[in-house]
Amino acid sequence: MHIAQRGASQVVCQVLAGRNLSQTLSAALQATPGQIMPELTPQQRGALQDLSYGTLRFYGQLVRVLDQLLHKPVQDSQLRCLLLVALYQLLHTKAAPHAVVDHAVRAVRKCNAAAGGLANAVLRNFLRNREALLAVAATSEEGRYAYPQWWITAVQAQYGRYSEAILLAGNQHPPMTLRVNCRYINTADYLALLAQHDIQASLIEPDAVLLRYPLPVNKLPGFFDGLVSVQDAGAQYAARLLDVQDGMRVLDACAAPGGKTTHLLELAQLDLLALDKNSQRLELVRENLQRLQLHAQLQSGDAAQPDSWWDGKPFHRILADVPCSASGVVRRHPDIKWLRRPGDINGFAQQQLHILCALWQLLERDGKLLYVTCSIFARENQEVINEFLNQHDDGKQLPLSMPNLNEGQIFPNDQHDGFFYALLQKHA
Structure with a gap:
């Protein structure tokens, strides 16, 4: 356990210093064994991932507990x-408390021999005063919601009385949802196939x-x-909302890793261009297409700069997952x-509007463009659409009829993540 800790x-240290979690964790798991970390067993690798994600998920709460336990700030x-x-293990996992403390002290001594006593005192003090410490931490909103x-x-x-449910949903473990390939099998038959393998599952969308269990x-x-x-149920709305029909020319403008691209191709026979700015991530689209035996043209390019890649032929449908x-x-x-920082949201909104305006030029008359984000902030969502429509009198926003959409917004819950959808049509 101390190795995973x-x-x-x-x-966690590297992420708090500004690095991406997925990349940092991947590097840690692929690192050559040496003096810092020995070769990890599969169990240790799983534990390392869970502890990294969990500590960052509840960081706001954990910091407020730890600060109460320290008589002075720790510079290390x-x-x-x-x-x-x-503290994450003691609060949010089923690990035996005495084992967590003992292993944590061992881990601390590997890094700082003189700090073992401090670690032991801090963690045992938490175990003695857990409820009081948590109560104080919860007096701040950062400590209560993390x-x-x-x-x-x-x-x-933005959401008033719904805000607490939205915040708490973001701290849950994410669900694992599958998208059944309707070209090969229907959902009823696939559920029966899962049952034959003793895998419990339920149908939640078409x-x-x-x-x-994941x-x-x-x-x-x-x-x-x-x-x-594997695709979140909320993300599966995109392909159906775009209303594609056989023979259409379609652009998936920010395609990687290819979940929405392949879903579109499962629903209809399309002339589809999958575009992505990152050529390495575009390879993920290629891998998904190959596994599903589907075909699309792949193009590396910036959706905001179509002059560098567009062939001049308009599209019937455009998916802009910005x-x-x-x-x-x-x-x-x-x-x-x-x-993230507060100013990032406005920066994203400006980028989104720029992409939307650039892609609009590529849409044929009477064509439809689906604007998608995985954001819950209105500044990136309806406000961008409003600004766009104020600048383009040849466009209109169409009503969306699918369930769970609240004016285009899907809130995260125990079945899916949070998304925003806006379907735009160019006047004929």
């Missing part, structure tokens, strides 16, 4: 992160199957034969809470 503390960032990791205050304030201002993809029947893909704060998928990426 040490590894997680290193990951590695020690501080180790204590946060141990988000930075600016984020909490923005959600409260093509979306929610697993009761599984590695190699345990999913038919995954490598293209029967299913870069955003990712505030609606924060439970999958808890580092976002601590890496």
Whole structure:
């Protein structure tokens, strides 16, 4: 356990210094064994990931507990992160408390031999005074909800009485949802196939199957034969809202990793161009297409600068899944809470509007463009659409009829992440 604690503390330290969690964790798991970290067992790798994600998910709460336990600030960032990791285990996992403390002390001594006594005292003091410490931590909104205050304030201002449920949903473990490939199998038959393998699941959307317990993809029947893909139920709205028909020329403007691209191709025979600015991530689209035996043209390019890649032929449909704060998928990426800054939201909104205006030129008359973000902030969502429509008198926003959409916004809950959708049509 102490090895996973040490590894997680290193990951958390790097993320708090500004690094991306997924990249940092990937580097830690792939690192050559050496003096800092030995070779990890599969169990240790899983524990390292859980401790890294969990500590960042509840960082706002953990910091307020730890600050009460320390008589003076700890300058050693590695020690501080180790204590946060141990507090996460004591608060949010089923690990035996005495084992957590003992292993944490061992981990601390590996990094700072003189600090073992401090770690032991801090963690045992927490165990003795847990409820009182948590009560004090919860007197601040950051301690109660585990988000930075600016984020909490923005959600409260926008959603009022719904804000607490939205914030708490972002701290849950994300669900694992499959998209059944309707070209190969229907949902009823795939649910029966899961049952044959003793995998519990339920149908929650037309093509979306929610697993009761997450599984590695190699345990999913038919995954490598293209029967299913892993895709959040909220993300599955995109392909159906775009209203594609056989023979249409379609642009997926920010395509990687390819979930929405492949869903579109499962629904209709399309002349589809999958575009992405990142050529490396575009390879993920290629891999998904190959697994599902689907075809699309792949193009590396910036959606905001179509002159560098567009062939001049208009599109019947455009999917614009634009870069955003990712505030609606924060439970999958808890580092976002601590890496984003208030000014980032307006920056994203300006970028989104720029992309939307650039792509509008490529849409044929009477064509439709679906604007998508995985954000819950109105500044990136309806406000961008309003600004765009004020600048373009040849466009209108169409009503959306799918369930769970609140004026285009899907709130994160136990079945799906948070998304925003706006369907625009160009006047004929």
